[in-house]
Amino acid sequence: MTTFKSMPHTARKRVVIKLGGSTLEGLNESFFENFKKLQESGIELIITHGGGPAINRELAVRGIESHALNGIRVTSEAAIDIVQSTLIGKVNPALVHELTTAGIAAIGLNGFDGQLIIADYLDKDVYGFVGEVKTVNTSLLEAIISAGVVPVIACIGSGEHGQALNINGDTVASEIALAIDANSLILVTDVSGIRINEEYQLKATPSFINQWIEEGHIYGGMIPKVQGALECLSAGIPSVQIVGESLVGTTILSEG
Numbered sequence: 001m002t003t004f005k006s007m008p009h010t011a012r013k014r015v016v017i018k019l020g021g022s023t024l025e026g027l028n029e030s031f032f033e034n035f036k037k038l039q040e041s042g043i044e045l046i047i048t049h050g051g052g053p054a055i056n057r058e059l060a061v062r063g064i065e066s067h068a069l070n071g072i073r074v075t076s077e078a079a080i081d082i083v084q085s086t087l088i089g090k091v092n093p094a095l096v097h098e099l100t101t102a103g104i105a106a107i108g109l110n111g112f113d114g115q116l117i118i119a120d121y122l123d124k125d126v127y128g129f130v131g132e133v134k135t136v137n138t139s140l141l142e143a144i145i146s147a148g149v150v151p152v153i154a155c156i157g158s159g160e161h162g163q164a165l166n167i168n169g170d171t172v173a174s175e176i177a178l179a180i181d182a183n184s185l186i187l188v189t190d191v192s193g194i195r196i197n198e199e200y201q202l203k204a205t206p207s208f209i210n211q212w213i214e215e216g217h218i219y220g221g222m223i224p225k226v227q228g229a230l231e232c233l234s235a236g237i238p239s240v241q242i243v244g245e246s247l248v249g250t251t252i253l254s255e256g
């Protein structure tokens, strides 16, 4: 991925929070009030989101099949239209509304807006209309953030010739965190972190994560989360958290 690195800014604290589709619909007002408190304490927030369950429902209504491979939806031509309209037309405005109701100035965005996320096919033969992030328009994000507005980003990439590409929400979250030099990334999901042999892990390191993937303890939708986390850590973002609605979960840190 090519990014235009933001200016170093020693004093600022910038946090990217990804809200998983698995948990989005159940979040209540007090959850969003947490965000207001974070903002009031001077933290710059950037929110990204998924919407897997909402997409599944819309696909089912239309009788369109889809399946996941390594936690990524194999997206047909028929499916990409539904993914695009669900994320941009339904999930994103609903989330912006929740934030606005909690008193947070928020603006909904997707990869097409101001060329926010330019994407290319990940592997068209294998995944269909799924994208990988090529560039992030960090100047646009910087302008929005410095205006005190929270960007709320749907995980749709802008492909060649205006083709929408489906990008996993966790991948977008980590790519945005990397592009804007975030101090931390928080992935909010429907489980309180990484569970191994029925026990939630408070902490994890890359070597444990690789071992857990190999042994099959981490699978499905957890895979893009930990992969994004490992990328962020190796690029110098100090920590990534995978948490439930209560914001309690696993903190992933570099070794040592």
Ligand SMILES: Nc1ncnc2c1ncn2[C@@H]1O[C@H](COP(=O)(O)OP(=O)(O)O)[C@@H](O)[C@H]1O
Binding pocket: 019, 020, 021, 022, 023, 050, 051, 052, 169, 170, 188, 189, 190, 191, 193, 194, 195, 196, 217, 218, 219, 220, 221, 222, 223
């Ligand atoms: N080791 C693990 N610990 C916890 N959850 C895991 C693990 N491996 C796989 N999962 C699955 O990952 C899911 C979260 O991913 P996903 O459903 O894609 O959520 P989201 O919509 O928040 O991105 C959990 O509900 C669980 O089924």
Ligand SMILES: CC(=O)N[C@@H](CCC(=O)OP(=O)(O)O)C(=O)O
Binding pocket: 019, 020, 021, 022, 049, 050, 051, 052, 053, 055, 071, 072, 073, 083, 130, 155, 166, 167, 168, 169, 170, 221
């Ligand atoms: C390519 C790919 O997997 N795209 C995801 C985008 C939504 C998403 O990531 O939603 P969650 O946050 O609920 O996982 C999908 O189609 O489901």
